[in-house]
Amino acid sequence: MKRSERLVAMTNYLINHPRRLVSLPFFSEQYDAAKSSISEDLDIVDQMFKAQGIGKLETVAGAAGGVKYIPLYSNENSEQFINELCNRLEDPARILPGGYLFMSDLLGDPELMRNLGKIFATAFADKEIDYIVTVATKGIPLAYATANILNVPVIIVRRDPKVTEGSTVSINYVSGSSRKIQTMVLSKRSLPEGSNVCIIDDFMKAGGTITGMQSLLKEFNANVQGIGVLAEAEDEEEERVVNDYISLIKIQDVDIKGNKIEALKGNYFDL
Structure with missing residues (x-):
């Protein structure tokens, strides 16, 4: 295999296996190349990732060491992307009765979700996260996009119990915006005790749903190592019940x- 071909293959493998430790002997055997050549190739890949603002390679020394790709979306890339998204959200045709916004088309856009996942993964890159947690249903694409970059599983909190999930834990919580009592449930088998989790949701007004998830967890x-929301609403009449969170x-x-x-x-971007 030519070096140019090997670089493409290695880059593709690292991008598809983010945050996974890969030993040099694995690449050496996979591409039939000396460890010294593999090491030089990884330096080139690392420089390219940093120059493009899409991450870096982290080296772990020792016999059980290797290299892992840490996806990081640069501030420049993130700001440009979010500014473009704000322009799309300011389309008056998105206004729904009651002052809500139509966002389903955005949440169904694979490329947009991938980029949002990269931004959230960058925000929580220094956290020890075992699971991404979201509530059904609109936050699911965003949660999976983030989990894909962080290379962790997704857990979905539901409004109603499903017979296929076995025994569940349920709580009642007060919605921050409507002030109504609502219920959310989570299967006992879905989340091991003491896990480190990150909550991801698509929209937050007063924060009642996120507070409910925190109580359930x-x-x-x-x-809870972090909370991320795609969009938050600015409403002087509503008292925010969640303080420590990241909004895009x-x-x-x-x-x-x-x-x-106005978006x-x-x-x-203030952090």
């Missing part, structure tokens, strides 16, 4: 009469 003695977009104003939406960058 306490029943599993889980450690802030919906500053939805003017139904004026048929206008800004979230607090992720």
Whole structure:
């Protein structure tokens, strides 16, 4: 195999196996090359990742060591992407009755979800995360996109129990916006006790749903390492019940009469 071919193959393998430790002998045997050549190739790949603002290679020394690809989306790439997304969200045609926004088309866009997953994965790159947790249903694509980059499983909290999930733990919580009592459930088998989790959701207003998830996760003695939301609503009439979170977009104003939406960058860019 030519070096150029080997570089393409190695880059492809690393991107498809993020945060997984890969030994040099594995690459050496896979591509029939000396360890010294593999090491030089990895240096080239590392430089390319950093130059493109898409991550870096982390080397682990020792007999059981190797290299792993850490996906990191640069601030420049993230800011440009979020600005473009804000422009798309400001389309007046997205306004729904009650001041809600239509976002299903965005949450169903694979490329958009991949980029959002990269940004969230960068935000929580320094956290020890075992699982991504979200609530059904609109946050699911975003949770899977983030989990794919962090290379961890996804756990879905549901509103109603499913017979296929066996015994469950359920709690009642008060919705932050409607002030109604609602229920959420999680299968006992889905989350080992003491796990480190990251909550990902698509939209947050007052934060009642996220608070409910936090309460449910306490029943599993889980450690919430981070909370990420795609968009948060700015509403002076609603008291925010969640403080420690990362948002990518802030919906500053939805003017139904004026048929206008104002979307800004979230607090992720203030960190």
